[in-house]
Amino acid sequence: MRFSKLLGRTLKEAPSDADCISHQYLVRSGMIQQVATGVYSYMPMGWRVFRKIENIIREEMDRAGGQELMMPSLQPLELWEKSGRLPSFDKTIFIVTDRKEHKLAMGPTHEEVITDLVRRTVQSYRDLPQLPYQIQNKFRDEPRPRGGLLRVREFFMKDLYSFDTDEASLDQSYKKMVQAYKKIYARCGLPSVMVEADSGAIGGKASHEFMLITESGEDEIIYCSKCDYAANTEKATSIKKPNPPEDLKSVEEVSTSGLKSIDEVATFLGVKADQTLKSVFYVADGKLVFVVIRGDFEVNEVKLKNALKCNDLHMATVAETKEAGLVAGYASAIGLKNVLIVADDSIKLGNNFVAGANKPDTHLKNVNYPRDFKANVIEDIARARAGDPCPRCQGELKAQRGIEVGHVFKLGTFLSERLGAYYLDKDGSSKPIIMGCYGIGLGRLLAAAVEQNNDEKGIIWPLPIAPYQLYLCPIKTEDVKVMETAERLYSDLTAAGIEVLFDDRQESPGIKFNDADLIGIPLRVVVSPRTLQSNSVEVKWRREKQSQIMPLEGLVSNLCTMLQVNG
């Protein structure tokens, strides 16, 4: 490709509203352009990267036994009503109305459609297992799109669905996909980490996410420094250390005027945070929920949501708290009536806690469960913390940030049952097909690749997904000999199967080098009067500082070798 003909220009300054690196560099390098909130066009160069990622994914899906198909974006709402997942997706579904006032969903995902498709197609155990997949755009009216391509409303997803007859077969499908996923990220040149995950709105049982580790990641990963335990904080557990046992004392009121936070109260009474009980109020599907947890822990809202099996969960507002008659800062579960109380199991790991007295400026000492209060639900609803012991091996847990670039789920049979996808087993009995689903966000992966691979000058694409492999840069384009050499190299390299971006623009060296660094093509070849004096060119990897001078003689095959060795 000749740079002079390329659609898209590089920008010196990023739009001020781009705040994450991938967003800035992708826009500045002319790879993407925003159309609306969370809606982007891919410019030719960005689309080349996209297609490389897509091809790697497609190859690995095919290799794992997947069969590619295409399902439409428009989906009858009836399918969603049948599957019962409408409430959990709620406002994130874009709904369009046709001329007959019939409502259609812009598919946020395709489990409903594929399950219906399989229902019509698969009848016998002989037809299973199946691994259909598609690479398609999905629509989700996200509460808050952000970070350029990292979180958008129209995005491309590879989604594969597994259909199996039994758990053992599902395990196999799941394993195949996990292997394929690891292969995909590795082939893209992007080190990934697999972690245990919550299954969220998709529903289902086992679930793992694949993360690219970056500072700027939206997710926090908890992992063990000793064993291979790793989980999204949404899901992660840790061993909660019990307080030293004490004899139960009787409840005592203390005045704590003006002291509201755990820290303030604990400091005032000369106890540690883990000797207090924290109260937090939530509203779950419109109902107030009272949450109790040991003072040194924080509530994990995902776990809480799962414990409550609700669709909507938010912290209670001041008004909602007042309405329920709770005294913020001094509330506790003691003596509460007609309110759902959910407790973290940490409340059992100690005695004689300090808790609110349900009246202003007063706390209670020596509160004990279950002597002084009860809870409707007691479960693990705490955020696992770095520094705590690993639930598997007691090793120390650590935390890191990452970007979720893939998610696999064992769905089980709830969708096939609701949508009527049954098969006839060997014994003639009708059974629901066991499902799994496996997604990769392509644009997100592209953006995450940039988050993971950049420097102050710009992007540093891993070779397998770079828009072009080689950047060919003649300096002093009026110099006939330089241009002749460059033109010849361009056609020879192209003929040798190398993807070349040929910077034939009449620009100063500074502009060209800076653009090259910004765009991030892995290998740079410079032809100039200076290098030609010794019948050579300058060759430099984007990732490295040092360049080398290589003779024109045998250059094309030498470059091919360099690219092969490093590809």
Add this chain to the structure above:
RNA sequence: CGGGGAGUAGCGCAGUUGGUUAGCGCGCAGCGUUCGGGACGCUGAGGCCGGAGGUUCGAAUCCUCUCUCCCCGACCA
């Protein structure tokens, strides 16, 4: 949806106590000088000041409504 901010040239911004012709930098077009890390000179094109309504002799500037975009929380590939 709750809280905070922004819409002026392709991009980044100034101008906002109402006052003539709306500016600057980058980019863009032409000519010339340059040519190994965003070079320089000259000339030039490009704006209903997000939209609608109002106040006024006069509105980018004041008022009302509206749309769009960004940031912080709930969502997720």
